[in-house]
Amino acid sequence: MDWYPDPGETPLFRGSASFASGRAPKVAGKRWFRDEQGRDIGSEIFGWPPAPVHEQRGDKAVKTGKTLGFLGKATAVVVAGTLELFSSSGGSLVNFKEPDGSTPTDPEREVEDFPVLWAPDGTTARRTPWQLDPDRRPERYRTDLQLTDRRLLVLGSASVTAPAEVLWQLPLEQVATARQHAFSSHGADVTIDFADGSWIRLDLGSKGSAAKAVWVLAGNTEPVRLTEAQQAWAVKFTERMPGTIETVGTPVPGAPAGTLSIEIIVHRDAEHFLKVGPITVDADGKPVVA
Structure with missing residues (x-):
């Protein structure tokens, strides 16, 4: 994938990026796109093609999947974890810890639900490219997050040998904060908060890539001097x-x-x-x- 920075622009990070998917049993492998009222807007975003509608797993299915996971090969898609506590009614999952020691920091949005885009109408997050969604983009299509000392870009390519196209870009000034999530598929999830209050959650492929992207988005845009x-x-x-x-x-x-x-x-x-x-x-x- 080829991409050329503007004259005088310094590339600081590049790595694969996709909308993240849930890790907790009820939302494992799933994601939702929501507005400020929590409505699912995945089929309403302008220019986005249709995609399968994800449904949350019920508490009974979650418990059954967990049991299968302990007894043998599960036939359901379940993320392995250590269950610590159920509610008194035997229903919703309240708290649990994964084998790597990570726990949800926002159970409402990581255990019971898993939004990867939170965007009132007209906000920055609604303009993110649909190719970031694994359920919408063509098979073998790759999307990358490119950060420079000036911009955040999303690049796309149909193959590793095809030239990359700029799918979306914005000045770094429009990024408010970024944070890495230990409780994610492989510790590589990053939430990017935009200045207008909207946000997206991306899987950057590895813990190291997530940490580097957060470091740049925290304002560290001056190149580091090598020894x-x-x-x-x-x-x-x-x-x-x-x-x-x-x-x-x-x-x-x-x-x-x-x-x-x-x-x-x-x-x-x-x-x-x-x-x-x-x-x-x-x-x-x-x-x-x-």
């Missing part, structure tokens, strides 16, 4: 790639000080470049094996 050892590593790594190199480093949360996730851009001429990485490298210029 001399890291810069020397980048030069050696690209010695057989003709062109001028540009490096983009992002701190790795929880890693030793100075550890960066480094993307290398090899500029061959004014219009053509090669991207390598990101690769995690410690302060001494040694790649880190995850």
